[in-house]
Amino acid sequence: MATQGQVITCKAAVAWEPNKPLVIEDVQVAPPQAGEVRVKILYTALCHTDAYTWGGKDPEGLFPCILGHEAAGIVESVGEGVTIVQPGDHVIPCYQAECGECKFCKSGKTNLCGKVRAATGVGVMMSDRKSRFSINGKPIYHFMGTSTFSQPKAPLEKVCLLGCGVPTGLGAVWNTAKVEAGSIVAIFGLGTVGLAVAEGAKTAGASRIIGIDIDSKKNLESTEFVNPKDHEKPIQQVLVDLTDGGVDYSFECIGNVSVMRAALECCHKGWGTSVIVGVAASGQEISTRPFQLVTGRVWKGTAFGGFKSRSQVPWLVEKYLKKEIKVDEYITHTLTLGEINKAFDLMHEGGCLRCVLSTDA
Ligand SMILES: NC(=O)c1ccc[n+]([C@@H]2O[C@H](COP(=O)([O-])OP(=O)(O)OC[C@H]3O[C@@H](n4cnc5c(N)ncnc54)[C@H](O)[C@@H]3O)[C@@H](O)[C@H]2O)c1
Ligand SMILES: N[C@@H](CCC(=O)N[C@@H](CSCO)C(=O)NCC(=O)O)C(=O)O
Numbered sequence: 001m002a003t004q005g006q007v008i009t010c011k012a013a014v015a016w017e018p019n020k021p022l023v024i025e026d027v028q029v030a031p032p033q034a035g036e037v038r039v040k041i042l043y044t045a046l047c048h049t050d051a052y053t054w055g056g057k058d059p060e061g062l063f064p065c066i067l068g069h070e071a072a073g074i075v076e077s078v079g080e081g082v083t084i085v086q087p088g089d090h091v092i093p094c095y096q097a098e099c100g101e102c103k104f105c106k107s108g109k110t111n112l113c114g115k116v117r118a119a120t121g122v123g124v125m126m127s128d129r130k131s132r133f134s135i136n137g138k139p140i141y142h143f144m145g146t147s148t149f150s151q152p153k154a155p156l157e158k159v160c161l162l163g164c165g166v167p168t169g170l171g172a173v174w175n176t177a178k179v180e181a182g183s184i185v186a187i188f189g190l191g192t193v194g195l196a197v198a199e200g201a202k203t204a205g206a207s208r209i210i211g212i213d214i215d216s217k218k219n220l221e222s223t224e225f226v227n228p229k230d231h232e233k234p235i236q237q238v239l240v241d242l243t244d245g246g247v248d249y250s251f252e253c254i255g256n257v258s259v260m261r262a263a264l265e266c267c268h269k270g271w272g273t274s275v276i277v278g279v280a281a282s283g284q285e286i287s288t289r290p291f292q293l294v295t296g297r298v299w300k301g302t303a304f305g306g307f308k309s310r311s312q313v314p315w316l317v318e319k320y321l322k323k324e325i326k327v328d329e330y331i332t333h334t335l336t337l338g339e340i341n342k343a344f345d346l347m348h349e350g351g352c353l354r355c356v357l358s359t360d361a
């Protein structure tokens with residue numbers, strides 16, 4: 001391959017500073033070192049977490065950087081020792097690694113991998129603690145790292161969503177909460193993540209799925225819908241009253257610590273479980289009366305829905321190809337990389353679930 005081992009130049013949207021419009025720049029990308037893979041990203045969606053880091057709310061946010069973590073592309077070249085993928089493979093880069101060897105991977109208790117997290121948290125590659133991106137010699141940080149795996153002929157402009165939002169919602173229900181048939185489920189925040197929770201709850205056989213959002217346009221027919229703005233009582237009380245004592249499972253898919261409290265407190269005494277999915281801003285903390293836990297409610301959280309990236313995302317791609325899970329339905333907008341700032345605006349305007357950007361146009 002002509003570009004193997006070479007520095008290449010690519011277009012990327014660079015976040016120079018928090019909240020300042022992203023700028024499309026020519027970025028030099030160093031060749032992959034041992035164990036690394038260089039991927040040509042063809043499609044990328046925006047997840048709320050990108051807006052959170054760009055907005056300066058992420059304690060791990062580093063600038064300048066190249067954001068984005070819900071994508072699909074083609075392996076361009078590989079470093080020494082890489083055997084799991086080869087140039088030309090279609091891949092979904094995942095921010096949760098799966099090395100298969102560390103204490104976390106071997107535990108059988110979590111999808112969190114300990115191998116590369118320290119490096120990806122500070123925007124560099126593990127081997128030499130350096131970035132592979134630069135503009136005229138100035139390093140540009142990575143964001144959330146990548147690991148890769150091969151998957152069959154799926155439309156990349158759709159399955160990029162399997163890099164974050166859709167697996168997170170489905171897995172929060174199937175892996176983290178393990179919702180049983182007949183359960184009553186409440187979902188706070190009906191963006192892509194919350195709607196994927198609803199989809200997961202439906203397939204798990206939930207008897208009632210109650211969606212809560214301040215944007216009534218997010219009301220889906222398959223769910224009961226509550227807009228907190230329509231009620232004077234605290235939303236947890238509204239839900240307790242609606243459900244004869246509380247829900248069996250609740251999911252916070254917003255990133256708001258007051259709502260996280262409400263999501264716990266709307267759970268049924270004795271057994272209700274609340275799962276935190278939303279990412280809260282730097283410095284924010286959750287609180288509740290310890291009595292809420294003493295009386296049997298359980299507070300949990302999930303990253304990437306508990307899915308292991310390399311071993312389970314290909315399974316999700318297969319499920320998508322067999323039409324067993326929704327993906328296309330969450331794509332409300334398609335734009336180009338050059339229109340990325342408009343895509344962030346759309347995210348805040350309502351009516352937008354996922355906006356997929358094509359990078360080649
Ligand atoms: N844990 C993980 O692995 C993981 C993965 C993906 C996303 N996330 C996080 O999950 C959250 C949801 O992501 P998304 O991409 O679906 O976001 P989104 O912005 O598309 O959806 C959020 C929804 O919450 C609603 N909302 C906002 N404030 C509300 C309030 N006070 N009460 C009720 N509804 C309210 C909005 O109207 C919107 O519909 C974000 O915090 C994101 O960072 C976490
Ligand atoms: N950098 C933040 C944490 C952000 C966070 O919680 N990220 C989620 C994924 S959000 C995807 O849209 C996650 O998986 N966290 C586990 C991990 O990063 O290992 C902070 O420092 O507060």
Ligand SMILES: [Zn+2]
Nearest residue numbers: 047049164165
């Ligand atoms: Zn995400």
Ligand SMILES: [Zn+2]
Nearest residue numbers: 099102105113
């Ligand atoms: Zn590991």
